[in-house]
Amino acid sequence: MKRYLYDAETKRFTGTVDSDEPLENSTEISPFDADGQAKIGTWFDVDNQVWKSPVTEPTQDKRLFMNLSQNVATLQSMVMMQNQQLAQLMTKEAK
Structure with missing residues (x-):
């Protein structure tokens, strides 16, 4: 065994x-x-x-990368919302 x-x-x-x-x-x-x-x-x-498994703390570089990644995701979400708002305005103007 x-x-x-x-x-x-x-x-x-x-x-x-x-x-x-x-x-x-x-x-x-x-x-x-x-x-x-x-x-x-x-x-x-x-x-x-x-x-x-061992628990490891993220390095300063990893924390910075995670923070930047979160910021990029937030900005992408905001751009998508603005594009939707623009599309709605353009649809209203076309009528």
């Missing part, structure tokens, strides 16, 4: 081993996703018996 090992202190995934016996700091629960990948820093939540 395949067992998935984790570090005693950090609970981070450290590897696999084949063993029929329960091992200290191991679980039968796989940290790998459907693609057979485990994210770097994946750790085992012993209380809930689940593997969790």
Whole structure:
């Protein structure tokens, strides 16, 4: 049986081993996703018996990019609204 090992202190995934016996700091629960990948820093939540992905804070560049992307989306929405208003005015004038 395949067992998935984790570090005693950090609970981070450290590897696999084949063993029929329960091992200290191991679980039968796989940290790998459907693609057979485990994210770097994946750790085992012993209380809930689940593997969790590391939580990373976005860098300053990522925060700036997200903010700019939101601003662009807002501006696009405003342009669409104005175009609709212009189309309505032009329709009224054509009558």
